[in-house]
Amino acid sequence: DGGITQSPKYLFRKEGQNVTLSCEQNLNHDAMYWYRQDPGQGLRLIYYSQIVNDFQKGDIAEGYSVSREKKESFPLTVTSAQKNPTAFYLCASQQGLSTEAFFGQGTRLTVV
Amino acid sequence: QQQVKQSPQSLIVQKGGISIINCAYENTAFDYFPWYQQFPGKGPALLIAIRPDVSEKKEGRFTISFNKSAKQFSLHIMDSQPGDSATYFCAARGPGSQGNLIFGKGTKLSVKP
Numbered sequence: 710d711g712g713i714t715q716s717p718k719y720l721f722r723k724e725g726q727n728v729t730l731s732c733e734q735n736l737n738h739d740a741m742y743w744y745r746q747d748p749g750q751g752l753r754l755i756y757y758s759q760i761v762n763d764f765q766k767g768d769i770a771e772g773y774s775v776s777r778e779k780k781e782s783f784p785l786t787v788t789s790a791q792k793n794p795t796a797f798y799l800c801a802s803q804q805g806l807s808t809e810a811f812f813g814q815g816t817r818l819t820v821v
Numbered sequence: 822q823q824q825v826k827q828s829p830q831s832l833i834v835q836k837g838g839i840s841i842i843n844c845a846y847e848n849t850a851f852d853y854f855p856w857y858q859q860f861p862g863k864g865p866a867l868l869i870a871i872r873p874d875v876s877e878k879k880e881g882r883f884t885i886s887f888n889k890s891a892k893q894f895s896l897h898i899m900d901s902q903p904g905d906s907a908t909y910f911c912a913a914r915g916p917g918s919q920g921n922l923i924f925g926k927g928t929k930l931s932v933k934p
Contacts, residue, residue, distance in 0.1 A: 752865070
């Protein structure tokens with residue numbers, strides 16, 4: 710089945726630790742995105758990549774980092790510099806600039 | 822100019838009723854307006870989308886009404902069912918090299934049996 714796989718579904722992190730969220734797609738899409746979702750805040754764009762080995766900051770990139778070494782993969786690292794990391798993180802992909810965006814099932818990160 | 826304003830924040834509708842969610846935008850360069858449906862603990866999924874060259878698009882019980890001059894668009898859910906209870910997001914995308922979706926803040930819909 711084609712789709713976007715995010716792992717893990719739930720993740721717990723101690724304060725001061727970096728953590729990496731996985732996002733893999735087998736849709737052969739060029740563009741991939743990371744969003745953060747907080748209650749009442751909608752979806753806010755963290756980083757996006759429209760081609761391998763290239764990515765751009767979104768609206769709330771501070772405290773996050775990404776890489777795009779392969780077309781299928783777009784991991785997100787939440788660093789210790791992110792002051793309020795507890796949230797639901799969503800990865801998405803799309804083929805062209807005017808096509809449907811497909812979302813993964815999300816990773817819920819909790820800082821303990 | 823890059824915002825999409827969505828209302829209401831929450832909505833309670835009786836089974837069989839009509840649910841209406843509204844969105845407004847400022848940037849006239851936006852040319853694609855999708856609605857996403859999200860169930861708790863899941864990722865959003867595309868429900869229906871419209872481009873500004875049409876004023877209405879219907880898919881089953883779901884209809885988008887689009888008013889280009891007012892820069893507003895709305896989602897109507899006819900004969901609302903308890904299974905429609907979810908959070909709905911409107912979004913907009915502009916042309917050009919970025920083409921990123923800009924989302925509204927979401928509407929939590931509860932359909933009471």
